[in-house]
Amino acid sequence: MLQKILPENIYSVISEKVSLKALNEIRLRADKPIVVILNGQRFFLGYNGLTANLTEALTASKIMIEDIIFRASECSIYSVNEQIKKGFIVTRGGIRIGIGGDMVEENGVIKTMTNYNSINIRLPHEIKNCSLPIFDMILQNDQINNTLILSPPGAGKTTMLRDFICQLSQRNYAFNVLALDERGELDLGTANCLGNFADKISFARKKIGFENGIRSLSPNLIVTDELGTQEDIEAVIYASNCGVNLLASAHCDTIENFMKKEAFKNVINLKIFKRFVFLSLRNGPGTIDGVYNENFSRVLN
């Protein structure tokens, strides 16, 4: 998919001179050097590959950015306008492209975004078995502990969620899993990415997705990415009251700061989540910094 959306000169440099496995992000800003992030480290992209020298860096243009967005929408911007209004689009294969530009608002409603001036192409990775170190802490005695994975952006939350779903299937735990994929990032579209027992609802808000999913698909476990708003928390409490287990993620830089988050106060007080897994970028994406129980006592250092 990357080949289809990037200009040929940029794709050829990336495919020939950069390790795609280690590539996390490609950032293009109009008339600015192209930045790539590999294993959490920032570099400029030059004709000869990675460089720290600004003068050797390739420069992005506004037309280039517009064309990437056009290509990523499969030449049909109108079909992804609802995503563009939220500031991103997701391609088939789970590549998420964050977009910077001018929001067009009419009567207080965002209609679209124009004048695109920057994009952040985030490449998903399927890292097999990355959830194994925490698997037994989430699944105990054939029961799933409600778990919230916390980390700063780009530390591997989505990859961890995806692998956990896959591990359940591989180990033949026939839980009915509902993957509520609000941003289209969980399912990479590859064979067996979400295993054999997962249903998927994409691009729905948590509240609607949880309600419809519980009503119609009877899940034992709901897996969802990036809880953040009060509405998301209400959806979590609703699912918990319905007896459905939860595996979710949220942005946070430290566990202490998470405990101070206003939106999560209710969830913490009600002890809905039995496990909090904190990931960091300390040793690259996916570093498990600690696992905590509902009382925030460490169960894994």
Next chain:
Amino acid sequence: MKWILIAVIFGVCVFIGFMFSLKYKRRSNFFKALVLLAQKLDVGINFSRERLRSLFDGLDENLKKDLIGIGGNYTTYLDGNGELSQAELFKGINILKEQEKEVVFMFFKMLGRTDVDSQSKEIKNFENRFQDMATSAIMDNKKYGGLSVKMGLIMGLLSAVVLW
């Protein structure tokens, strides 16, 4: 031998006349098909918001035939990752005038570039232009289509008389 030569020349003249008439017919069908395509795209984009590739795949065979390969050329562009060019879009198509090519190219070039409301307005605008082109092509077909066959026939007969 003389009779065979007369028959061949007559046949060639009639064939040339028929080919000219066919060109007018194809032009008329092409612009009518473009109007229909614009209407179908407008409905598809407005209601199902399907992607262009899938909308073009869903076109019926008659419409594809009347579009004389432009649909296929466009889907080739959609599948690749290059820029849309006139040469690529009009590959194998030789019945359009330069000015018409410009308008048709602009239509395909703007497809998929904006949100639903803007697409719908732009498509409607082009549909009106195609409608005018279709009206003119239908008139040309009526006027010159039959005339070309008749001219071919007359030229054939004239050549036959001269040779005889």
